[in-house]
Amino acid sequence: xxxxxxxxxxQGCFFALFVWLCLVATVGTSWGQWRGWPVxxxxxxxxxxxxxxxxxxxxxxxxxxWGLVIIAVxxxxxxxxxGFVCPFGALHQFVGWLARRGGLLKARMENNAYRPAQVVxxxxxxxxxxxxAGNLILNLARAxxxxxxxxxxxxxxxxxxxxxxTLRKVVTGFRHRLLxxxxxxxxxxxxxxxxxxxxxxxxxxxxxxLDPIPLIYRSFNLAMLPVAFQGxxxxxxxxxxxxxxxxxxxxxxxxxxxxLAIPRFFCRxxxxxxxxxxxxxxxxxxxxxxxxxxxxxxxxxxxxxxxxCTPMGPIRISECLMCxxxxxxxxxxxxxxxxxxxxxxxxVTGHGVTRRGFVAAAAAGLAAxxxxxxxxxxxxxxxxxxxxxxxSAAEEEFLARCLKCxxxxxxxxxxxxxxxxxxxxxxxxxxxxxxxxxxxxxxQLNCIACGHACPTGAIxxxxxxxxxxxxxxxxxxxxxxxxxxxxxxRCLPWAMQRPCIVCEENCxxxxxxxxxxxVYETVRDGALKVAAADGATLRLAGPALTPGRFATGDYLxxxxxxxxxxxxxxxxxxxxxxxxRSAWEEPPVEGAVVEVQVRLQxxxxxxxxxxGCGVCEHECPVNGRRAIRITAxxxxxxxxxxxxxxxxx
Amino acid sequence: MTPVHPPSPSPSAAPPPSRREFLRRGLQAxxxxxxxxxxxxxxxxxxxxGDFNRSASAALLPDFSARDGGxxxxxxxxxxxxxxxxxxxxxxxxxxxxxxxxDGVLLKVNAAFATPAILGATSNPELVAELARxxxxxxxxxxxxxxxxxxxxxxxxxxxxxxxxxxxxxxKLTVPHAADFVPGTLPGGQLIRNWPVLSGPFHGVTKLxxxxxxxxxxxxxxxxxxxxxxxxxxGRRNQFHQDINGIVVExxxxxxxxxxxxDGTTSMMTNGPTGGSLxxxxxxxxxxxxxxxxxxxxxxxxxxxxxxxxxxxxxxxAERGLGTADFESLHPERVAV
Numbered sequence: 001x002x003x004x005x006x007x008x009x010x011q012g013c014f015f016a017l018f019v020w021l022c023l024v025a026t027v028g029t030s031w032g033q034w035r036g037w038p039v040x041x042x043x044x045x046x047x048x049x050x051x052x053x054x055x056x057x058x059x060x061x062x063x064x065x066w067g068l069v070i071i072a073v074x075x076x077x078x079x080x081x082x083g084f085v086c087p088f089g090a091l092h093q094f095v096g097w098l099a100r101r102g103g104l105l106k107a108r109m110e111n112n113a114y115r116p117a118q119v120v121x122x123x124x125x126x127x128x129x130x131x132x133a134g135n136l137i138l139n140l141a142r143a144x145x146x147x148x149x150x151x152x153x154x155x156x157x158x159x160x161x162x163x164x165x166t167l168r169k170v171v172t173g174f175r176h177r178l179l180x181x182x183x184x185x186x187x188x189x190x191x192x193x194x195x196x197x198x199x200x201x202x203x204x205x206x207x208x209x210l211d212p213i214p215l216i217y218r219s220f221n222l223a224m225l226p227v228a229f230q231g232x233x234x235x236x237x238x239x240x241x242x243x244x245x246x247x248x249x250x251x252x253x254x255x256x257x258x259x260l261a262i263p264r265f266f267c268r269x270x271x272x273x274x275x276x277x278x279x280x281x282x283x284x285x286x287x288x289x290x291x292x293x294x295x296x297x298x299x300x301x302x303x304x305x306x307x308x309c310t311p312m313g314p315i316r317i318s319e320c321l322m323c324x325x326x327x328x329x330x331x332x333x334x335x336x337x338x339x340x341x342x343x344x345x346x347x348v349t350g351h352g353v354t355r356r357g358f359v360a361a362a363a364a365g366l367a368a369x370x371x372x373x374x375x376x377x378x379x380x381x382x383x384x385x386x387x388x389x390x391x392s393a394a395e396e397e398f399l400a401r402c403l404k405c406x407x408x409x410x411x412x413x414x415x416x417x418x419x420x421x422x423x424x425x426x427x428x429x430x431x432x433x434x435x436x437x438x439x440x441x442x443x444q445l446n447c448i449a450c451g452h453a454c455p456t457g458a459i460x461x462x463x464x465x466x467x468x469x470x471x472x473x474x475x476x477x478x479x480x481x482x483x484x485x486x487x488x489x490r491c492l493p494w495a496m497q498r499p500c501i502v503c504e505e506n507c508x509x510x511x512x513x514x515x516x517x518x519v520y521e522t523v524r525d526g527a528l529k530v531a532a533a534d535g536a537t538l539r540l541a542g543p544a545l546t547p548g549r550f551a552t553g554d555y556l557x558x559x560x561x562x563x564x565x566x567x568x569x570x571x572x573x574x575x576x577x578x579x580x581r582s583a584w585e586e587p588p589v590e591g592a593v594v595e596v597q598v599r600l601q602x603x604x605x606x607x608x609x610x611x612g613c614g615v616c617e618h619e620c621p622v623n624g625r626r627a628i629r630i631t632a633x634x635x636x637x638x639x640x641x642x643x644x645x646x647x648x649x
Numbered sequence: 650m651t652p653v654h655p656p657s658p659s660p661s662a663a664p665p666p667s668r669r670e671f672l673r674r675g676l677q678a679x680x681x682x683x684x685x686x687x688x689x690x691x692x693x694x695x696x697x698x699g700d701f702n703r704s705a706s707a708a709l710l711p712d713f714s715a716r717d718g719g720x721x722x723x724x725x726x727x728x729x730x731x732x733x734x735x736x737x738x739x740x741x742x743x744x745x746x747x748x749x750x751x752d753g754v755l756l757k758v759n760a761a762f763a764t765p766a767i768l769g770a771t772s773n774p775e776l777v778a779e780l781a782r783x784x785x786x787x788x789x790x791x792x793x794x795x796x797x798x799x800x801x802x803x804x805x806x807x808x809x810x811x812x813x814x815x816x817x818x819x820x821k822l823t824v825p826h827a828a829d830f831v832p833g834t835l836p837g838g839q840l841i842r843n844w845p846v847l848s849g850p851f852h853g854v855t856k857l858x859x860x861x862x863x864x865x866x867x868x869x870x871x872x873x874x875x876x877x878x879x880x881x882x883x884g885r886r887n888q889f890h891q892d893i894n895g896i897v898v899e900x901x902x903x904x905x906x907x908x909x910x911x912d913g914t915t916s917m918m919t920n921g922p923t924g925g926s927l928x929x930x931x932x933x934x935x936x937x938x939x940x941x942x943x944x945x946x947x948x949x950x951x952x953x954x955x956x957x958x959x960x961x962x963x964x965x966x967a968e969r970g971l972g973t974a975d976f977e978s979l980h981p982e983r984v985a986v
Contacts, residue, residue, distance in 0.1 A: 059696040060689055068689045075681045285671075285678045340671055393698050401698065457698030637699070640884065645840060645891040 004328040007083060011090040018042055018087035022220045027413040027449045040407050040455035042087065042213050047071045047280075048125075048273040049214070049403060052207040053456050055132040056400035058139070061457045071280055078284040079277045082267060083306070083322030088212035089267055093306060093323070095256050096263030105303055111263055112305045114316060118268050119352035123361040124210060125275035126353070130365025134202030135400075137191075137366075144192040156185065201378065201396050204369035204427050208403035210272055215252070218430060221410035222419060223249030240415045241438050248419070248430065264306050267321060275351075278318035282349045287317055288326060288336070289343025295335035301326035311336060314346030377425035382641070384631035386424045387434040387612065389417055390443065390467055390479045391451035391460040394638045401458035404430040408450035408459055415439035416614065417450060432459075434481065434614060436630055442614030443481065445508040482612025483634040483643060484514070484605045490627035493600040497521055499554045501601045503616035503628045513609035514616060514628075516601035520556065520565060526596035528557075528576070533587035537577045538594065544573045550596055559584075560593040568596070607634060607644050709833040709846060710881075713857040714905040715747055715940050721979035722939040724948065727986030730914055730936065731779035737910075737938040738783070740982040747907050748856055750788030755854040756780060756820070757906075759861045759877050760796040760811055762923055763804040769915050770924045771805070772860045774814035776912055776936075780860065781820035792820035795850040796880040797830075823850040830883035838899045840892065845883035846903075859909040859942065863933070863949045865921035869893045870960040872922045873949040874909040874942040875901045897962035901942060901971045911937040911945045913952040937981075943972025944979055 024032055025039040040063070043049055050067030054060055060068075070081050082089050100108055144152060208214035222245040242248075258265035267274050288311055301311045307321035330336045375381060378395045389408060392398050409417045409432050416439040419430045432450070436442050445468070451461040462479065465471040469478035484503070492498035504514040529541040538557075549571065550557075556565035557576060566578040576594070588594065603616075605628075612630050620626040634643040723740035725733040738744045748754060758772035766774050781792045794815045798805035802824045806812040815822050823829070829849025835841035851857075861877035868890055869876050878900035879886065889896035913935040920929045933952040939945040943966045947957035957963040957974040967974040 054688075054692055057696055058692065059694060060692040061698070062694050065689060065693070068685055071685050072682050075678050075685070280681075283674060283677050283681070285674050340674075342670065391699070397698065460699040639843070642885070643888065645888050 002328055003324045007322075007324050010084045011093070014085050015087045015090045018216070019220070022217065022225060022410065025221075025407060025411045025453060027411060027447065034411065034449075034453075039411070039453055040405070041066070043217060043403065043405055043407070043455040045070055045081070045085065046211060046213040046273060047074070047081075048207050048211045048276050049456065051276065052129070052132050052205050052211075052403075053401055055129060055136055056203045056205045057397070058136060061401070061455070063455055070277075074277045074281040074284065076285045078281045078287050078317070078320060078322050079274065079307075080322045081277060082271075082274055083324070086212060086273075088216040089264070089321070091216070091256065092259050092264050092266055095259040096306075099260045100263065105300075109299065109303045112302060112308050114308045114310050114319065115262075115268070116352060118308065118319060119357075120269050121271050121275040122278070122351050122353045123357060124270060125272040125279075126358060126361035127365040127368070128207045128210070128272050130362040131204050131206055131368040132365075134204075134366055134369050136203070138202055141188060141191040144188065148192075152189075201373060201400075202366070202369050203400060204372055205400050205402065206368070206427070207272060208405060209429075210270060211403070212266070212271055212273055214403040214405040215255075217405040217407060218419075219248055219252035221406045223252060225410075241418075242409070243418045243435060243438065244421045245419065264308075264321070267306070268308055268319070274321075278351060282318045282351070284317065286338055286340050287315075287343070287347075288320055288322070288324075289315055289339050289341070289347070290335055290345035291337050291339065292344035293334040294332075295345075296332070298331065300329040300331060301336055304329055311343075312345070314348050315343050316348045316351075318349070318351045372425065372427045375425055377427065382632075382638075383424045384633055385433075386420070386428065387482045387614070387630055387632045388635070388637065389432055389434065389450045389459050390481050391448070391462040392481075392637055393458060393460065398458050398637075399427055399431070401456040402431045403456060403458075405455070406430065406432065407453040407455070408432045411449045411453040412439075413447060413449060414441050414444055416441070416443055416618075434630070436614030436617040437626070439618070442616075442618040443612075445611075445613060445615075477636075478509070478611050480611045480634055480636045482614070482630040482632045483607055484610050484612065484614075484616050484628050484630050486603055486605060487625075487627045487629065490622050490625065491603065492622070492627065493602045494627075497523060497598055497600065499598065499600060500621065501603055502619045502621055503603050504601070506615045506619045508613060508615055509609055509611055511609065513606050513611070514603050515606060517604050519600050519602065520558075520597040521600060522595045523555070523598050527560075528594050528596065530588045530592045530594060531574075531590060533584065533589075535587065536580050536583035537575055538588065540574050540576060542574070545571050545576075547572050550576065554599050556597045556599060557594045558597055559588055560595065565597055603628065610634070709835060709841075709903055710848065710851060710857075710905075712905040713855070713907045715907050717746065719746055719940075720982060721941050722937065722944055722948075722976060722981035724981045724983045725936045725938075725986060726934050726983075727936070728914060728932070728934055729986055730773055730776040730912065732986045733914070733936040734776055734779050734910065734938070735783070736984050736986050737936055740984050741908070741938050741940075744783050744787045747858075748784050748787040748789050752784075752787075752789045752855045753853040754781075754784045754789045754792045754856045754858065755851060756784075756792060756794045757857065757859045757877065757880065757904075758794055758796050758811060759872075759880065760802075760805045760809055761799045761880065763798075763800040763808040764923070764925065765808060766810040768924045768927070769862055769917050769930050770864065770922065771809040772811065772862060773912055773914070774810035776910070777811060777860055778814040778818040778820075780858065780910065781815060781818040784856075784858075785819055789856075791853070792818075793823055793850055793854065794820050795823040795825065795847065797825050797847050797883060798880065825849065825883075835899055835903050838902065840889060840896050841882075841899050841903060844886075847881045847883060856907045857904070859904075859906045861909070861911055862915075862917065863911060863913040863952050864917035864924070865919060865953055867921070869897060869962070871946070871950060871953055871955070873946040874911050874939075875946050875962065875966065878904045894962040894965060898965045898969065898971075901962075901966045902969065906942065908938060908940045909942045909945050911939070911949050913937065913949060916949075916952045918953065939976075939979070939981075941972040941976075941979060943967050943974060944976035947974045948976045948981075 021039045024037050026033050044063040044066040047067040047070045050064040222242045255266045299312050304325040306323035307319045309316040309319035311326040416434050417432045418435040420428045420433040448462045451459040466473045467479050488494040492500040507514040530538050531541040532539040550568045551570045555568045558565040566582040569579050570577040614630045616628045617626045617630050620628050635641050719742050723737045725737040727733045760771050762770045764770045784792045830845035831848045832843050833846045859874050861874045864872045866872040875897050913933045915930045916933040917924045917929050918931045937945045950957050963974050
């Protein structure tokens with residue numbers, strides 16, 4: 001079997017596996033649903049996920065060890081992840097192949113020539129990682145102040161390592177390196193000496209915007225699968241809504257269509273994960289290269305090169321996607337091979353990042369997070385409509401972990417989880433937020449799926465006991481994601497004398513967080529004059545009544561001057577009948593006034609019990625803007641959002 | 650900028666012996682792998698998600714109270730606050746009884762609102778400045794004045810006149826910053842649990858004096874020396890209004906001052922604690938110096954035409970042994986200026 005055939009098979013298998021893992025990410029027990037499948041496995045494999053979250057949280061989330069495996073593979077074997085594993089890469093390769101099937105050799109060769117703009121992806125990577133690294137730099141500088149000797153040594157090692165790893169081709173010459181090191185150390189010492197100890201956050205994890213794995217997960221979860229399912233509602237979970245998902249789909253399709261212009265456009269120019277692997281894999285032990293055997297210089301190897309890495313000339317190791325097309329195209333198969341030594345045809349190990357470009361990109365990235373935080377969205381200006389799923393970390397940490405892969409949104413059985421738009425700040429774009437108007441029933445009491453789908457711990461995997469505050473968690477109480485507020489101007493029994501309390505009925509916690517305050521109010525035009533009375537029935541002098549209107553069981557009548565209200569069981573245009581058991585002993589005399597009253601149960605929320613699940617909001621019959629609504633006030637994840645005394649312990 | 654390793658001189662030549670090159674690359678790769686693995690192992694789940702209370706609760710404020718068996722209270726009548734203060738301290742045995750050479754003194758004022766001193770919503774600047782001067786004259790190493798006000802802090806200290814007065818007296822003014830608040834839990838407390846407390850300005854402090862005006866307060870009944878400790882709380886402290894008597898008692902448990910000065914030269918009878926009009930004030934011509942804040946507040950209640958029984962926190966604080974509501978039992982010395 002040809003190596004390219006094997007590669008295609010592997011790509012196909014991984015792509016199918018990816019689609020399968022997306023498909024099965026629904027709650028249920030059928031064979032096509034989530035029954036222990038590692039639905040987020042590709043996200044865990046993604047080394048940029050590991051690197052990005054380590055920068056923001058200073059911690060490697062357990063499942064992300066898979067990312068280190070890919071890093072190790074890349075160090076040894078080159079970018080096999082790009083050529084064999086990445087489902088987005090496979091899709092690009094497929095679209096590019098479709099577009100160029102049977103094309104002229106010359107055109108294909110021109111298409112697959114190296115372009116200097118391929119350096120852009122490294123700048124994308126630098127911007128994204130710098131935006132994520134602000135806190136790390138701050139914390140290290142602070143640590144240097146607390147333990148100067150150790151920290152200075154660590155800083156020196158870090159600076160040297162940084163210079164060696166990323167700048168060795170950028171900062172050249174001994175004098176340059178010395179100057180750069182001294183400058184960095186001086187900046188470091190200055191920062192350590194002057195930084196205030198406040199815990200400001202200067203980091204933002206935005207890698208998920210362009211990281212191919214979160215991007216393709218998001219696109220499949222929110223746009224591609226739901227669109228594909230439209231006609232197959234009998235078989236597949238269709239009819240779900242995703243607010244603002246159109247943009248997600250447009251971005252995805254646009255990246256695919258760009259393959260028509262240049263093959264693997266995304267991989268060559270945009271992909272930050274590819275850039276990371278390019279940096280890690282440029283000293284790769286095994287790589288494509290010329291063996292030194294006689295080569296006809298026919299250039300066929302360059303014709304179908306996916307990475308545009310020019311295997312014919314000095315090969316650009318960082319750009320090589322390991323597609324192996326060159327090996328397949330080589331007519332003699334001797335001069336080109338996959339070798340544990342440098343190419344005899346020469347190697348370009350740099351990636352074209354210039355000193356100025358590096359500094360500019362890093363500065364732009366470092367500035368991005370503080371700029372985003374100017375709005376105060378994670379501080380006092382927090383958005384009360386940003387209701388996060390149960391188990392979410394406090395907002396700053398949430399944003400430091402969330403990849404916007406939207407696996408939680410896909411897995412949410414009620415469809416209440418939605419991708420956020422820009423209304424909560426651009427940092428929160430496409431992160432999960434509850435919208436109780438969408439979906440089948442708010443956040444279900446007995447569901448903990450989202451936290452188990454999350455690959456990074458932005459949403460912690462809760463147990464049902466922890467969510468309910470039962471068993472070992474009894475002293476902590478239930479996990480609250482918000483608090484319900486009754487809008488007394490819109491609520492039927494509060495504002496309009498109409499019985500309702502659907503919210504109270506549906507409140508799932510026990511005892512209920514919604515209780516009722518019962519009142520009896522005289523209805524409009526409810527003072528009626530008695531014409532005659534006979535036991536339980538009154539004939540009225542007017543005005544005319546709507547027959548049956550007061551026979552619903554919610555109405556009572558009370559004789560003026562009496563304390564007692566008697567339930568009405570029937571009425572005609574001019575007759576009122578009360579329950580026989582409460583008939584008058586002495587019938588009211590002609591001219592007496594009776595008042596028709598409605599019994600109203602008005603919903604009141606007990607903030608000590610409400611968990612913010614939103615079932616009440618979902619069920620409220622006031623359909624436009626609900627008369628009971630959840631805001632994120634009192635959510636467990638943030639002590640500073642607590643409303644009630646004695647909940648902060 | 651992009652280095653190019655030149656191709657081998659003759660492409661057709663046999664490949665050069667590459668064992669050394671392979672070893673070099675192998676070592677490099679091994680080092681990279683080891684670094685990756687090491688970093689991974691070191692960082693593995695260091696901060697599990699949802700680890701909310703990473704910062705442990707710090708110790709709360711030390712006990713500053715004077716337990717020397719001396720007189721517990723003096724009551725001065727008059728209108729000249731600095732003179733009343735001097736006379737009151739004299740009646741207590743002189744400031745030297747409380748402040749020793751080298752002491753660091755913190756004056757906890759009430760600077761809650763950005764209103765002029767004449768409206769009486771804040772501690773009187775002349776009184777505070779006089780106390781600061783007396784402390785420095787008694788040998789204090791430094792005097793620091795602080796509060797966590799309700800209105801904009803800088804505006805509060807400047808508009809109420811405390812900032813210029815305090816600086817002119819040679820004391821230091823600390824306008825609190827976020828880093829000055831450290832979460833703490835009051836032993837035996839129900840409310841002050843893992844709550845940010847203004848502890849930054851207490852660095853090096855050995856003596857604490859509270860200086861508060863007498864003001865009506867719709868929720869608490871009255872705001873005097875004990876309610877004044879509210880200004881040592883940070884965070885969303887307004888939720889404590891859900892149990893105002895409980896929080897004032899816990900504040901009295903948390904803060905044990907060297908002594909307090911209750912300034913009832915004028916008292917805010919209505920529209921407190923903000924005031925805003927001279928019509929809200931009444932000349933009550935009384936200044937109290939006391940080592941017992943409970944007793945001082947019990948006396949203050951009488952200036953507002955009430956008794957301590959109208960203010961539940963006074964009775965509850967007394968029950969807890971934080972002081973006495975029966976201020977006469979302290980045999981206060983009554984003097985006039």
